[in-house]
Amino acid sequence: MAGKIPREFIDDLLDRTDIVDLIDARVGLKKAGKDYQACCPFHNEKSPSFTVSRDKQFYHCFGCGANGNAISFMMEYDKLEFVDAIEELASLLNLDVPREQGSGKPERTVEQKRSDYDLMLQTARFYQHQLKHHKNSSAVIDYVKSRGLSGETVKHYMIGYAPSEWESLCKQVGRTAEQRQQLLELKLASEKTPSRQFDFFRDRLMFPIRDKRGRVIAFGGRVMDNDQGPKYLNSPETRIFHKGFELYGLYEAKQANDKLDSVLIVEGYMDVVALAEQGINYAVAALGTATTAEHMHTLFRTTDTVICCYDGDRAGKDAAWRALENALSHLKDGKSLRFVFLPDGEDPDSLVQQEGKDAFETRLAQADDFSKVLFDKLAQSCDLTNDAGKAKLMSEALPMIGKIPSDYYQESLLEKLARLIGRTREQLSAKLATPKQQHSIERKFKVTPMRRAIGLLIQHPQLATSVEYLPELAQMNIPGIQLLLELQLVCLQNSHYTTAQLLEYFRDKPQYDALKKLAVWRHDINEQALSEEFKNTFQFIEDQCLNFRLETLLIKDKTEGLNSEERLECALLTQALSSRRTSQN
Template sequence: MAGKIPRQFIDDLLARTDIVELIDNRIGLKKAGKDYQACCPFHNEKSPSFTVSRDKQFYHCFGCGANGNAISFLMEYDKLEFVDAIEELAGQFSLEIPREQGLGGPQRSFEEKKSDYDLMQQTARFYQQRLNQHQKSAEVKAYIAGRGLSQQTIDKFQMGFAPPEWDQLIRTLARNPAQRQQLVELKLATEKSPGRQFDFFRDRLMFPIRDKRGRVIAFGGRVMGQDQGPKYLNSPETRIFHKSFELYGFYEAKQAHRQLAQVLIVEGYMDVVALSEYGIDYAVAALGTATTAEHMQTLFRNTDQVICCYDGDRAGKDAAWRALEHALPNLKDGKSLRFVFLPDGEDPDSLVQKEGKDAFEQRLKDAEDYSKVLFSRLSEQCDLTTDAGKAKLLSEALPLIEKVPSEYYQESLLSTLARLIGRTREQLSAKLATPRKQHTIERKFKVTPMRRAIGLLLQHPSLASVVEHLPELAELPLPGMRLFLTLQATCLSRPDYTTAHILEAFRDTPEYSALNKLATWQHNIDEEKLIDEFKNTFQFIEDQCLNLRLETLLIKDKTEGLNSDERLECALLTQALGARRTGQK
């Protein structure tokens, strides 16, 4: 993707979006004073603690702490990536997303992108129609029935049939050379020689692949007989399809569950579809590739429990190991990774048909924890009866353990490793490249005068103009001073900014977390008293700055001596602080 999305475009998009309308369309809101309320969509509750402010263009849940602007809501509720959320908002206003100059090819317009997705959806409908309106329809439907799939499941996954003719899709959808070229670029057709195109998929059961927003972006095709080429044929990568980021069945699983309690990773399209037929509607499959780091990142953002289901042979064990390695950086507190290895000759499709839903889900309940799989794999390669074997296990296990972000999980893994090699957990903890500080209780976020000033300014950007902007104060080593001045300058330059705009500007900065907390801080100050409260807080901070500068000069006077300008400054500071203390102007 070439270039970043310009900040100005994101600001304008947030200004166009009414967060109340956006959220109301998804969960329903009720007026509560000047704000709006609902039961929080991010955790279970009986009485509403989720509030949405039209003035701030900001939402906050007092129960679970979820908060943010319109972009954040789409990312959390619709489970979209940042860019996808921007595209979703832009699409509501038919806006083309500009890009700053960067690496990559020329950018495509909104209409060009829309045309690609429209063509993919037309192709999916074409395959669905051929499933019902082709001379081989009866044969294909008999195959589907033999696989135990109902019409409901066929419709849910938009399954279809690619006819065996060489160019039926092209002749149906391409009305001119440009459309033929678009089919080739989206890998729906193949060009063997200039001007001669052929359908990419022929005589296969078709599985549309949908992205997180439900748009068809690619296809998978399965043969229905013997000697018909590879069992599965997947769309090659295109400008709208990148297989390492997408999971088959993920969109359908999200549609079936507002909150995914668990996700099961299997290997094939038919496994996902067959499991759904039996009510196991939370399975996904990688698209002709091993489970990637991006796949794991997506899954753990959407669920707390991931179960990987693989064959019990060496290939299955290798696939499980790759998945485990990619999952380790996502194992935060509360996240779970487990593995199921199937009997020889079985796959999820065949097994669920043999033993039914309850027995299959019992296998999932009995799944092995990732830690057992990790040490089982590493121990296979080490002779733990020798010092050399123990040293090898230590050297291979520690780098993997360091990838785990959860302090609790790290300690558990270290305890297991210590037991295997005859050491103590404390000895192994000292060997970690980045030892962790032990915190049993998180420090309370204390509202200091500086945080108070920043919080008030963040929630009420119009306050920026009621006190003087003094950029020279940034030179003083007062914690938070630079951030306050940056916020004030931002608000002065953009009087139209809301809380939502300011937070978006700081999304990828170290200050974002603290600002998020201050954006939801309940200051309980009456509106008519806000200006006086802010002025008084700023004066207190200004006094701190003056005192700090005076102390610096006095220390220098004792150690090095002051020049004439510094002596004058010292006298003026002493006079000014004295006047403030006595209440004189």
């Protein structure tokens, strides 16, 4: 696996990227005081509530709450994963993304990585050429037409043909020892004996799999005669292909739609292209595996509505359940998950050709909400005519409901569960201890001195130098003190940090969401008074810590007694606190 991207590079990338220029090129910003404004690109609004700060290198929407730095914007706006966003920003600056050595293996250079994608594209074009020019091409084209596919759809999805000969691709592409080794490593060729290679895919209709950036990373091959072996043969995992993270047809769906209002998950490549042929160009397929949590994460970053389309048999119901389980943690407010189960013996390919686009989309419009699938499945194993069955349903349903981040969905599901087992929603809600509930409480926090200090520091990192760094305070059991000191230390060690870079440092830490809220907190403090306000707040917190330590020592003195060092510390603390009170008065 590739090593991590060095922290220094991420800092430098954010330092070189001007978030105002980045967002202005995509959204169009207007000057508003010292900041910039626009209508938010992440939700519909008529008057601008989306603000971008050049000083903080940070954006925030007061309407929907979206906020972050340049990396976050690329992830949200271009629907990229973290690493892809880094690579995209780096490419805008003509920078190569370095990697830390993680596995002991030599890190592949940028040129080597690029050559992998070049080879995959060359292979896809080879298959496309063979579809038209191989001796079997007439039979293959007849098969493609029999499946109802037009030349336009074949071209859009880069569909090709892998020749029936054993070494066609190897001879065409593997002309050097290095290329032959690369073919093996990318699983386009196999080798049973040394120096004797043969094509991995033979006599199959080929479907190139493209990543979110449109690069060919793998292939799926379908037989045209069902007696030839397994219907589908998929590329094994390689250094550029991880099937649990990729979805066939997602890139093409994005290309075909300015905005994806919904995405339809189906089971096979042929389903995706057959639906596209009929004008349903928003379907994707998992790659020979169940719909994973990573798939759902990608989909809900791309669209608000995900519709899962499966066979109505047991295998289809099991696939739907796995998809539902993996989607729960992504069901935020405004996100929708629905399910369509097809008649026995039918798949999207056959059904859409029988009944056409309108009738098929009517089925999608009548899709079951995920809540129905959830309770139907759980109730199958619970006898709701007795208390034991009701208790079982409650014990199985509550943990699943607790995974859902949407307050609305949680309340709706608790209402349904309450009706099924004869309880009230309030009784069930009391049993639902979820991270979301804690998050709701934190969202309504009052600004304590600790939050004020952290908020001022995250928004104005230069304040770190205005007070003494006192690492010993971390030993005091005061909520938030360790985070405040860590923030201060990071700022002291990186005096150039902006709000954006400081937040990026904490991206993978549990405090990240709370820090993002404090980064957009309106403190209404005059710029000239910021330093004094921070000093006073920090001194209040320091006094809290000293008082806590003094109280701890006084309690110990009454219960166990103090040693000589502790008595001296107690006297010094009493003197210091008394002196502070005198100076404040």
